[in-house]
Amino acid sequence: MPSYVIPAKCTGCGDCVNVCPSHIMKFTKSGIFGRKAYNAEPESCWECYNCVKHCPQGAVQIRGYMDFTPLGGAVEVYRDEKTNRVYWTIRYRNGTVKYFVFPIRTTPWGSIKPPQEYPEPLKEFLRTPYLSCEHEQLGGNKLGVELPRMKVPEVVKVEVRG
């Protein structure tokens, strides 16, 4: 089921054009109502729902193809990065509506600790099979190879909890 942009709701912000992995969301020529996004090639649509999830206006729906899906059904998605939930709305042709809510993330957006903030590894560590942070993430020596001895820094920070 490809995506369909409701022109009256679309403000032409371009979020769906930016995010579409298949590069098929395009702009119309600017008219008196400004530019609008539309799905230029519904037959090449992956149906990945990214344009639906990233539309701030809720203007993109997923609708069935005319030739094999009963017309009138639609799927809408609202993805909230503040409460970290995704809300699915499934509209059936006969008027039945179903709602689903799922969590999408357990930490706030932008909270990942980047690799350059980890202590810089020794060059000898490259010869071991351990990847980044792997020794700690696995909880010690699980690959059968001991890490080379590190020099113990003189000042050790002790984190006090409680």
Add this chain to the structure above:
Amino acid sequence: MTKVRYVDTDILIIGGGMAGSGAAWEARYWCRNCRIVLAEKANINRSGAVAMGLSAINTYMGLKCKENTVEDYVKYVRGDLMGIVREDLVYDYARHVDSTVHLFDEWGLPIWPEPKTGCYVREGKWQIMIHGESYKPIVAEAARKALGDENIFNRVMVTHLLKSPGNPNRVVGAIGFNVNDGTFYVFKAKATILAAGGGSQIYSLGPG
């Protein structure tokens, strides 16, 4: 006139899917002063085979809880593929997959833990269940933080690898073009990581 941009870099990563994003993280962890550049044909936030999200991680050993051993997994794959398998490669990714999943958990991917043991809930012998709607944006955030947004070239489709004239077995870069405005890109790199999957036809064979 087509514009041409030359990009000089230490490490070039082709493809910004799960593998490319992971390579970006790993490369930055080991090399703090390198310039690392990633070229991706779509937007890295939502690209690759995990763009739409996944509801399970299909390979997780559970070494921490001693659920499976890596040797068991190699035996299973060998039986599943009727013996036509590179066992060393299977062994290698199986032994590293656990720490990667633990990193995803730390970054915020919702994985279901069992309340008593703290191990992950399984839906099969090797699978664990996740709420993976934002799987790719989470991993992409890690990659973007590792490289910096100025080193990520979205909407650049790499078409050919550049080989060294002296040594035809050595790749020294790649060329591609921006699918929006047609700008031609020439990447020159000391090392190239090809993480482009099977669909883009840069590999001579499919993925694997």
